[in-house]
């Protein structure tokens with residue numbers, strides 16, 4: 151469609167979106183007209199909140215209250231902050247552009263974005279002072295930073311009338327959509343996160359890694375290769391728990407563009423998990439799907455049949471590797487893969 155001249159603040163928002171996140175920028179810009187701006191702003195508001203959470207130079211005494219009150223700052227046209235790294239610095243220093251567009255959105259969209267921002271900020275604050283120890287902590291942290299995004303997106307879909315009003319109260323399945331993506335990131339980013347200066351923040355739960363080593367950093371040592379990979383496979387098996395619920399969520403969508411917006415990141419995630427499975431490369435470098443493979447999925451993902459085919463393809467890769475490992479693979483993976491393959 152012909153790009154109408156945008157107001158400067160809206161142009162800034164799309165420019166920022168494309169700078170800070172290639173993958174989400176592509177799928178957000180493919181959304182139907184009435185959802186594109188609200189979801190773009192939803193992304194930028196939460197990315198600003200996450201930039202505060204991630205910035206280890208901000209003292210906890212400042213960070214905790216700010217995370218909790220940020221949902222009010224998003225209405226304050228003068229609010230901005232010097233923090234973050236890379237292109238996030240520009241987002242934070244020119245934040246009033248985001249506020250300008252946010253305040254121009256339909257009230258129902260503003261309400262969803264503010265409510266999720268409040269819940270996410272409170273959840274992030276809760277985990278500034280405590281570590282992720284149990285799998286329950288792990289699921290709760292991922293609920294706060296990603297499950298709530300899925301919940302908010304479902305509410306935006308319902309408000310736009312592009313999807314049925316059942317999406318306004320589909321917290322459980324929406325949550326699984328977010329956990330699948332966030333857990334994939336946490337698994338893939340092991341090395342990048344553990345090398346973080348000055349202090350790494352790790353989210354792998356001790357309830358899992360404690361079965362394979364004394365410290366999480368042990369897995370970087372070449373001598374601990376077998377333990378590292380066994381722990382990795384357990385983490386991937388835990389993430390795969392969410393796959394069937396993501397499929398159930400997406401089978402309820404009706405709008406083709408909304409479906410693609412949801413399905414593409416999910417296919418990227420199961421593809422990444424397949425790549426990570428039994429792959430010691432996770433502990434020595436960055437594991438990324440090949441662009442050719444990504445492009446193939448970006449193009450041909452229109453129906454549930456396409457989605458089942460993509461999930462089956464990657465689930466079969468993992469299942470086959472389970473067999474070649476000829477070890478009694480983690481029962482979770484087998485049953486989940488079995489379900490995913492026969493859903």
Ligand SMILES: O=C(O)CO[C@@H](C(=O)O)[C@@H](OCCCCCc1ccc2ccccc2c1)C(=O)NCCCCCc1ccc2ccccc2c1
Nearest residue numbers: 174192193196197200295296299300327328331332411412
């Ligand atoms: O700093 C970084 O670059 C990575 O930060 C990670 C972290 O700090 O843990 C971490 O930050 C999480 C807190 C901020 C969430 C920001 C966000 C992300 C994607 C969106 C997509 C659409 C709309 C709004 C969105 C908001 C991060 O970006 N993890 C990537 C996975 C997050 C997935 C969120 C999500 C959940 C459900 C979805 C359902 C359908 C489509 C997209 C979905 C996207």
Ligand SMILES: [Mg+2]
Nearest residue numbers: 200201203204
């Ligand atoms: Mg982050």
Ligand SMILES: [Mg+2]
Nearest residue numbers: 200203204295
């Ligand atoms: Mg974060």
